[in-house]
Amino acid sequence: MIAMDGRSFKREIARRVFAFELNKATHKIESGDRAVQVLLPTGVSCNRVFIVGVLLDREETRPDSDFWKVRISDPTGVFRGFVGRFQPDALESLLKIEPPEIVAVVAKIRLFEGDTTTVVTIRPEVIIPVEREVRDYWVIETAKHTLERINRMRKGGNELVELAWQVYEPDLDYYEEKVKEAVRTLLDQHAMVESETEARESEEPEEVSEEEEKAKAEESEVESWEGEEELEGVEDIESVEREEDWELEDIDEFEFEEEEWDLRDILGE
Amino acid sequence: MGRIEELTEEVVRLFKNSGYEVDRRDVYNRLKLLIEEFKVPEDEAMRTVKNYLMKELDVSREQLIMESPLVKVADIKAPGQWVSLKAKVVQLWDSSSPNVSQVGLIGDETGIIKFVIWAKANKPQVEEGKCYLFANVVTDSFGGRMQVNVNRNSRIEEIDEDIQLPPKELEIVGALIAIQQNSGLIKRCKLCNRVLTKGVCPIHGQTESYDDLRVKGVIDDGENYYEVILNEENVRDLTGIGLEEAKEIAMENLDRTAVLSELKNRLLGRYYRLRGMRGQRYLLVSEIEFLKADVRKEGEEILGG
Numbered sequence: 018m019i020a021m022d023g024r025s026f027k028r029e030i031a032r033r034v035f036a037f038e039l040n041k042a043t044h045k046i047e048s049g050d051r052a053v054q055v056l057l058p059t060g061v062s063c064n065r066v067f068i069v070g071v072l073l074d075r076e077e078t079r080p081d082s083d084f085w086k087v088r089i090s091d092p093t094g095v096f097r098g099f100v101g102r103f104q105p106d107a108l109e110s111l112l113k114i115e116p117p118e119i120v121a122v123v124a125k126i127r128l129f130e131g132d133t134t135t136v137v138t139i140r141p142e143v144i145i146p147v148e149r150e151v152r153d154y155w156v157i158e159t160a161k162h163t164l165e166r167i168n169r170m171r172k173g174g175n176e177l178v179e180l181a182w183q184v185y186e187p188d189l190d191y192y193e194e195k196v197k198e199a200v201r202t203l204l205d206q207h208a209m210v211e212s213e214t215e216a217r218e219s220e221e222p223e224e225v226s227e228e229e230e231k232a233k234a235e236e237s238e239v240e241s242w243e244g245e246e247e248l249e250g251v252e253d254i255e256s257v258e259r260e261e262d263w264e265l266e267d268i269d270e271f272e273f274e275e276e277e278w279d280l281r282d283i284l285g286e
Numbered sequence: 287m288g289r290i291e292e293l294t295e296e297v298v299r300l301f302k303n304s305g306y307e308v309d310r311r312d313v314y315n316r317l318k319l320l321i322e323e324f325k326v327p328e329d330e331a332m333r334t335v336k337n338y339l340m341k342e343l344d345v346s347r348e349q350l351i352m353e354s355p356l357v358k359v360a361d362i363k364a365p366g367q368w369v370s371l372k373a374k375v376v377q378l379w380d381s382s383s384p385n386v387s388q389v390g391l392i393g394d395e396t397g398i399i400k401f402v403i404w405a406k407a408n409k410p411q412v413e414e415g416k417c418y419l420f421a422n423v424v425t426d427s428f429g430g431r432m433q434v435n436v437n438r439n440s441r442i443e444e445i446d447e448d449i450q451l452p453p454k455e456l457e458i459v460g461a462l463i464a465i466q467q468n469s470g471l472i473k474r475c476k477l478c479n480r481v482l483t484k485g486v487c488p489i490h491g492q493t494e495s496y497d498d499l500r501v502k503g504v505i506d507d508g509e510n511y512y513e514v515i516l517n518e519e520n521v522r523d524l525t526g527i528g529l530e531e532a533k534e535i536a537m538e539n540l541d542r543t544a545v546l547s548e549l550k551n552r553l554l555g556r557y558y559r560l561r562g563m564r565g566q567r568y569l570l571v572s573e574i575e576f577l578k579a580d581v582r583k584e585g586e587e588i589l590g591g
């Protein structure tokens with residue numbers, strides 16, 4: 018892709034990563050004109066994610082601040098994030114959602130470096146309620162992608178893989194088990210939903226499983242979120258946010274004012 | 287023609303283009319000696335022979351128009367570079383500008399790019415579907431896109447090769463992670479079909495227009511992303527909202543952007559299987575459906591593997 022000034026750029030890919038892995042990421046990669054990336058423990062850089070999970074709650078950080086803290090769970094843990102005025106689309110749709118609800122989220126990654134811990138948060142650009150099937154496929158897809166990354170880590174060789182070994186020394190067997198556990202949870206839920214639907218056609222099965230998932234996520238929280246307090250202590254996270262956003266305003270949000278050529282326009286199709 | 291003969295031709299042509307006659311037999315013998323007898327690598331041999339001839343003829347490197355490096359379309363990323371490329375003429379466009387002799391698209395197996403032959407370049411006309419060596423052309427960027435310009439120092443030569451174009455049809459599975467502006471209920475120029483921005487055609491200014499429905503978005507599969515364009519039919523297949531329904535939504539809400547909000551709610555964040563034609567930047571979708579995956583089967587495969 019080419020920007021207006023002829024500089025070539027690539028839009029950042031939205032990685033598929035489970036909460037338990039993302040929450041372990043602590044290492045920033047900064048290089049040239051690319052937006053800041055986070056190194057995942059499985060050896061790829063990541064600046065954007067696509068997540069489908071359950072929005073557990075949304076909470077305004079201060080009254081009338083229009084700055085909301087959100088928690089979104091997948092079968093492995095919880096993504097923490099913030100939605101503010103800088104993501105107007107996400108903010109607008111967030112306010113219409115009554116949690117718990119299954120949502121698809123496209124988000125940028127931010128590392129918050131506190132005094133004692135480094136905390137990963139997400140900044141949703143898109144947050145939209147979706148159907149259960151979307152969430153189910155996301156778990157499958159994310160499992161596949163994570164297992165592929167794990168395999169690449171085992172083979173070794175590329176620069177980021179080596180760096181991930183150095184920084185995280187990940188226990189890959191544990192990672193693999195977490196991924197498979199997520200798939201197992203999904204298949205169990207699936208079986209349950211199917212039998213329930215058969216048994217009670219009239220009832221909406223989603224509520225049950227979402228509540229269950231919420232409970233499960235709460236359970237796994239202790240392990241995944243030591244940084245919570247650190248984050249609570251930040252009075253002025255919004256101003257941090259604002260700064261970062263200007264700094265990191267990346268080129269892929271750029272859109273041509275004028276209409277580009279697409280072949281269809283030219284061919285009059 | 288053997289390899290040595292080919293290289294000989296290249297050298298002879300290079301000097302001829304700058305107005306110098308060289309002894310073809312002499313060039314051939316020198317190349318043959320270096321390459322076949324002494325096993326010197328081709329590019330070294332070429333450089334040696336060219337240097338020898340420049341010295342003999344007392345020509346400076348500047349006087350001699352050096353052949354620009356042969357590149358692929360996908361390599362062209364920065365403006366102001368001299369390059370050569372072998373490409374097929376994909377499409378010729380009408381040009382109303384007297385400065386332009388020909389304009390259109392050329393491509394090779396790595397991509398498609400716009401080209402302009404300036405009238406001042408004084409080159410013979412190229413034809414659609416034929417393949418050429420475009421030697422010593424200059425890269426440029428215009429309106430956010432790369433292109434190549436053919437000028438007086440360039441050379442266009444028909445070649446007897448069938449250059450393949452990038453696979454035009456692509457099937458992908460991925461999630462729609464963004465819907466861009468200029469999507470939803472849009473207006474197009476009656477004269478050229480381009481989409482109006484704030485009621486204005488980029489070519490014809492304020493013109494008569496007609497309504498259309500489309501979605502410009504980004505499909506991301508976690509490894510790659512594709513900028514896609516869904517036309518009215520695609521949108522209707524997926525959402526049940528066609529042009530007429532879209533106009534109704536706009537009327538009910540007294541707001542054309544209500545259509546875009548509705549489409550975002552129904553389309554963003556979902557997975558699709560789609561096929562489309564790769565354009566210069568966009569994938570023009572021919573068929574698209576919500577992904578129907580067998581989660582149980584795929585899940586069991588993951589656990590079994």
Ligand SMILES: [Zn+2]
Pocket residue numbers: 475476477478479480487488489490491493
């Ligand atoms: Zn027009």
